[in-house]
Amino acid sequence: MKTVLKNGRILDPAQDLDMVGSLVVEDDQVIEFGAKVDARGADEVIDCTGLWIAPGLVDLHVHLREPGEEHRETIVSGTQSAAAGGYTTICCMPNTNPPLDSPSLIDFIMDRSASPEAGGVFVAPVGALTLGNRGDQLSDLAALKKAGIVAASDEEAPIQSALVMTRAMETCVQLDLPIMAHCEETSLSDGGCMNEGAMSAMLGLKGMPRTSEEIMVMRNCLISLHTGCQLHILRVSTWGAVEMIRQAKYLGAPVTCEICPHHFSLTEDAVGEFNPLFKTTPPLRTQVDIDILLQALSDGTIDCIASDHSPYANYEVQVPFEEAPFGMVGLESVVGVTLTNLTHRGILSPLETVRKLSTAPAQILRLEAGTIKPGDTPVAQVTVIDPELEWTFDVQKTFSKAKNSPFQGMKLKGKAVMTMCGSEIYRDARFDGRRLVSVG
Ligand SMILES: [Zn+2]
Numbered sequence: 001m002k003t004v005l006k007n008g009r010i011l012d013p014a015q016d017l018d019m020v021g022s023l024v025v026e027d028d029q030v031i032e033f034g035a036k037v038d039a040r041g042a043d044e045v046i047d048c049t050g051l052w053i054a055p056g057l058v059d060l061h062v063h064l065r066e067p068g069e070e071h072r073e074t075i076v077s078g079t080q081s082a083a084a085g086g087y088t089t090i091c092c093m094p095n096t097n098p099p100l101d102s103p104s105l106i107d108f109i110m111d112r113s114a115s116p117e118a119g120g121v122f123v124a125p126v127g128a129l130t131l132g133n134r135g136d137q138l139s140d141l142a143a144l145k146k147a148g149i150v151a152a153s154d155e156e157a158p159i160q161s162a163l164v165m166t167r168a169m170e171t172c173v174q175l176d177l178p179i180m181a182h183c184e185e186t187s188l189s190d191g192g193c194m195n196e197g198a199m200s201a202m203l204g205l206k207g208m209p210r211t212s213e214e215i216m217v218m219r220n221c222l223i224s225l226h227t228g229c230q231l232h233i234l235r236v237s238t239w240g241a242v243e244m245i246r247q248a249k250y251l252g253a254p255v256t257c258e259i260c261p262h263h264f265s266l267t268e269d270a271v272g273e274f275n276p277l278f279k280t281t282p283p284l285r286t287q288v289d290i291d292i293l294l295q296a297l298s299d300g301t302i303d304c305i306a307s308d309h310s311p312y313a314n315y316e317v318q319v320p321f322e323e324a325p326f327g328m329v330g331l332e333s334v335v336g337v338t339l340t341n342l343t344h345r346g347i348l349s350p351l352e353t354v355r356k357l358s359t360a361p362a363q364i365l366r367l368e369a370g371t372i373k374p375g376d377t378p379v380a381q382v383t384v385i386d387p388e389l390e391w392t393f394d395v396q397k398t399f400s401k402a403k404n405s406p407f408q409g410m411k412l413k414g415k416a417v418m419t420m421c422g423s424e425i426y427r428d429a430r431f432d433g434r435r436l437v438s439v440g
Contacts, residue, residue: 002026002041002042005046006045008049021033023053024042029379054358054382056087056121057089057335059089059091059309060258061306064123066109066112075118076115077399077401086335088425089369090121091151095133101130102139106125110148120425122369122381126151135154141171141172150178158183158184166227172230178229181216210238210285221233221247224248224255225255228254229254235260236293237285239293246301257302279321305334307334313401329404335415338414343414380422383416389414392411394409
């Protein structure tokens with residue numbers, strides 16, 4: 001099978017490449033790209049005029065909910081959702097039931113994600129940093145690494161003891177294993193459900209202060225600095241957290257961080273109608289935070305964009321705001337929200353947009369992804385994005401089992417229209433109609 005993507009804007013930050021040209025995928029590999037390619041014998045030539053040809057997108061922060069929470073999402077539905085969102089590689093978080101703290105569970109994830117009914121994307125598991133995500137005793141991280149984890153995390157149950165986190169980082173630096181940390185000092189935030197401030201006071205809801213996030217970001221950055229352990233900070237949300245990370249990087253700490261689309265697109269004002277779809281941790285903050293987060297995205301302090309895809313069943317979110325779980329789905333809205341709110345507003349160039357969504361996350365966890373360069377990935381990972389496509393996000397039409405999205409009904413500009421991971425794993429119907437040139 002030979003497919004030619006013709007006359008697109010090829011964007012590959014790994015090669016500092018931004019050019020108009022064509023790309024050839026044959027027998028699951030990129031074999032050639034450039035201004036002129038050999039299209040002879042192609043089974044299909046696809047006109048990509050006006051479209052981006054990018055490395056397959058990489059999401060470091062996805063909850064697939066399996067094992068144990070299949071009423072929310074499964075590895076099959078979650079990976080299909082990823083493919084439709086333009087992703088070819090995703091990392092799945094360990095806070096499942098049971099948590100991913102043993103090699104047999106990692107084997108299970110690998111097997112299920114490679115099954116024929118799954119979405120065809122690579123799934124790189126993140127292991128539980130402590131047994132049962134309980135925050136005290138470290139998991140057998142050496143065995144987990146051998147089984148294939150790419151990082152370790154306690155995600156939504158962040159380690160509160162500075163001593164345990166220090167031991168964890170000392171261990172992980174020996175194993176060359178990055179730690180992904182959700183930063184929350186829970187003595188400050190316990191029982192809270194939105195950003196603490198005038199808005200929470202007005203609504204009569206218990207707030208989660210920004211200091212809860214910032215103190216833990218600072219603590220973890222300091223332990224990283226002094227142990228040398230690679231630290232990736234999950235979903236930053238406050239200007240203070242960003243300033244801590246900026247300082248840690250300046251001091252030479254091996255620290256990176258991500259942001260989620262809801263944190264750069266929505267403020268605490270959205271909570272005003274008590275809609276549980278807007279409940280997340282860390283909570284939606286303020287416009288002042290967003291202004292500085294945008295600056296940090298464009299100056300590189302924030303390394304990448306992740307979805308924190310957090311599926312819940314309808315009955316779990318159709319409850320009073322205080323009782324609702326934290327989190328929202330995201331895999332199929334990230335590209336649209338990012339292009340609409342960052343690229344089309346001049347915050348990120350097209351090349352920098354692709355860097356945040358693909359190359360940078362791949363480099364952070366040293367995943368074989370994030371570039372179209374032949375031979376640098378096990379198979380071709382390519383995503384075609386229509387940056388000008390205007391569409392309305394309808395979560396009911398997504399592949400995810402869950403429908404808890406704060407972006408429902410939002411008008412977006414930009415969409416992933418085709419995803420290839422070895423072979424083609426997703427094609428948008430609109431793209432099929434408009435762009436197909438010939439089938440040999
Ligand atoms: Zn998460």
